[in-house]
Amino acid sequence: MTKLPTLNSLADDLEAGRTSARKLTEECLARIADPAGEGQRTFIHVDKDAALDAADAMDRLRRANAAPSRFAGIPIxxxxxxxxxxxxxxxxxxxLEDSAPAEADAPVVARLRRAGFVVIGRTNMTEFAFSGIGINPHYGTPKGAWRRSEGHIPGGSSSGAAVSVLDGMAHGALGTDTGGSCRIPAAYNGIVGYKPTQRRIPLDGGVPLSFSLDSYGPLARSVGCCAILDAVLADEPVTALRQRPIKGVRLAVPTTIVLDDLDEPVAQTFDRVLKTLSRLGAEIEHIEVPEFLDAGPINSKGGFAAAESYAWHRYLLTxxxxxxxxxxxxxxLRGEAISAPDYIDMLNARRSLIARINARLASYDALVLPTTANTPPRIADLAADDKAFTTENLRSLRNCSLINLIDGCAISLPAHKEGEVPVGFMLAAPGGADRRILELAAALEGVIRV
Structure with missing residues (x-):
């Protein structure tokens, strides 16, 4: 596939008059409509007329030197x-098919519109965002990047978001991440996915999975693209992303849980990347992180996702x-058995966990770990086998969900070489270190696939 453009390169083309918002939007719509492509499974709804109207409006504003941002007119x-x-x-x-139409945009959607991005459509997802696999029995499952003719999973829950970016049906995507739902599909499709610190971006206007763990973030083609979208979502200025020097950066590799039971391509790719970074002067230390063992007891009855989703779904399920x-x-339904004291115990255990792990990681610039333990399985193998589905779902979520539990921020970078099965390399840190992680990721993305 031809290498697709970044948000910055598209903005340059728009400013120079080499393209237009109308042209970009028509190209994306054509890819969505292509009967040989994944558009029908990637999108649940495409509002063609509204997207073209918005594109035309951005072109008029640009001609009048009044574009709301340099990214105005780019479809997402x-x-x-x-x-x-x-x-x-x-x-x-x-x-929810018979629900009333929304009376207003979610704040994050409104912020993207305010910057001039063109909303191209609504992407498919795991139902109610509750899995890392991406299979949807209601609207179909878009095929992921790997050996598409065989039909491998796209990852979830932001499955359509990732495939829309991968296939040029949009040039960026808004997703969510409760246990890896931006990072897992990014890893399986060879793109970049970012999970921000939760408190930076408002959660209003979205169907919740877990009030404690949900965060809203971007999927895109580069770290720079994710940084742009993240800034817009957080209502922060979009500023140039400075690459942090690799030499002397302190990276911690947890030896607790996250390196267990890795598929061979994942283990080999992760090892190769660590050797590359070490050769470039990064200080890499393998450390035990016993706090990660707390995840088991906290999640033993289903964890926050079960308790909090049940609170939201209990009447709809009836x-x-x-x-x-x-x-x-x-x-x-596992949440039905979680009592109020159980839930309070989880809150207290998580509060303690966050404090202890923040102290342990204070001297490091980032944690580095494989995004997922597995490579993307075939859709047919999981659709037909509940046990296989459960096993691979847990393996896809395991490493990413630890970062949500510690209230951290994290990014998944494509780490595989051309022609290899997609593998994600994750950088993570305690909450509030978003800019540091993005700057470090910007330095790493150009070297880790060499």
Whole structure:
């Protein structure tokens, strides 16, 4: 596939008159409509007329030197989890099909529009965002990047978001990340996915999975693209991303949990990247992180996702439980058995965990670990086998979900070489270190695939 442009290169082309918002939007719409492509499974809804109208408006504003930002007119996709004014938010489910259209855009959607991005459509996802696999029995499952003719999973829950960027149906995507849902699909599709510190970006206007763990973030083609979208989502100035020097950077490789049971391509790629970074002068230290062992007890009854999703879904399950994906409803229903004291115990355990791990990691610039333990399995193998689905879902979520639990920020970079199975390399840090992680990732993305 031809290398697709970045947000900065598209902005340069728009400013120079080499392209237009109308042209970019028509190209994306054509890719979505291509019967030989994945568009019908990638998007749940495409509002062609509104997207073209928005593109034309951005072209007029640019001609009048009044474009709201240099990115005005660039098409992006929105995960079906978010409210868009006048549209039904289905969250990848049939249970919400008869809901009233949203009365207003979610704040994050409004911020993207305010910067002039063109909303191209609503992307498919795991129903109610509850898995790292990306299979959706209601709207189909878009095929991921790896050996597409065989049909490998796209990763979830932001499955359509990743494939829309991968296939040029959009030039950036808004996703969510509760246990890896921006980073897992990015890893499986060879793009970049960013999970910001939760408190930086408002969660209003989105269907929740876990109030404690949810965060909203971008999927895109480069670290720079993610940094641009992250700044817009957080209502911060978009500033040039300075690359941090690799020489002398202190990187911690956790030996607790995250290196267990890795598929061979994942282990080999991760080892190769560490050797490359060491050769370039990074100080890499393998350390035990015993705090990660706390995740087991905290999640033993289903964890925050089960408890908090059940609180939101309990009445909908009573009236429409029969139309839920059974693999989703069974996980939500685990929350029914979590008592108020159980939940308070989880809150206290997490608070302690965050304090202890922040202290342990204070002297390091970042944690580095494989994004997922596995490479993307075939869709057919998991669709037909509940046990295989559960096993691979847990392996996809394991490493990423630890970062949500510690209230951190993290990015997944493509680390595989051309022609190899996609593998993600994750950089992570405690909450609040977003700019540092992005600057370090910007330095690494150009060297780790050599």
């Amino acid at each position: 996709s929105i995960k079906d989890l978010f409210d868009i004014k006048g549209q039904v938010t289905r969250a990848g489910s049939r249970a 009236s429409k439980g029969d139309v839920y994906d059974p693999r989703v409803s069974v996980r939500i």
